[in-house]
Amino acid sequence: VVQVARKLADQCKTIEDLRQAIMDFNECELKKTAINTVIADGSVNSEAMFIGEAPGRHEDEQGIPFCGQSGKLLDNIIKAFGYQRADSYITNTVFWRPPGNRRPTPEEIAICRPFVEKHIELIAPKYIILVGSTAVESLLGSAMPMREVKQKLLKYNNKYLDAPISTFVIFHPSYLLRQPLKKKEMWSDIQFILNSAAK
Ligand code: URA
Secondary structure, three states: OHHHHHHHHHHOOOHHHHHHHHHHOOOOOHHHHOOOOOOEEEOOOOOEEEEEOOOOHHHHHHOOOOOOHHHHHHHHHHHHOOOOHHHOEEEEOOOOOOHHHOOOOHHHHHHHHHHHHHHHHHHOOOEEEEEOHHHHHHHHOOOOOHHHHOOOOEEEOOOOOOOOEEEEEEOOHHHHHHOHHHHHHHHHHHHHHHHHHOO
8 A cells, every 4th residue: 555655656747636636546455444635734835844744634624734723832933033923834744634633553554654754855945844653653754752853953864855855853742732841842842943053
């Protein structure tokens, strides 16, 4: 099934091709229980690409990533980076809501990964911001704990890219909503990114 996704992703030349390929893809079990396929929001010309986990209930209902509670917090995080939501680019690691908002399984992540990799090539952002541990698992590998990847300038690469892309990791907003005491650490993570990205 991953090979099916890979072949489809390989053939995409534009964001519109990719969008269509994801919409037409029926091999991910999550699609069976989801209302909508949720792909992206914002501007394809953005310098920063924010990659979250998976659509939740509101996202599934509306077909827009990060449009619920954690989306409101993400909007504030985006503002702290000096962008507006409309001029940043927001997507996820999987494109369908997992039942009951459970974490996507490694298989579901692997099935969607070719599309995520192609997505990164087509947007060609200056920076990737991985939002939470599921995005880290999808793009950096499952063995990377948050404390080891935060506050670091990472270089992300995949088979579609000519050169690595500067990549940073932040907490997921839904984690911050559950653990408000971590907000302070979040602002220092953002400060680190702002200082490193300018260099
Ligand atoms: N959480 C995510 O990771 N992505 C969304 O789109 C919404 C909530």
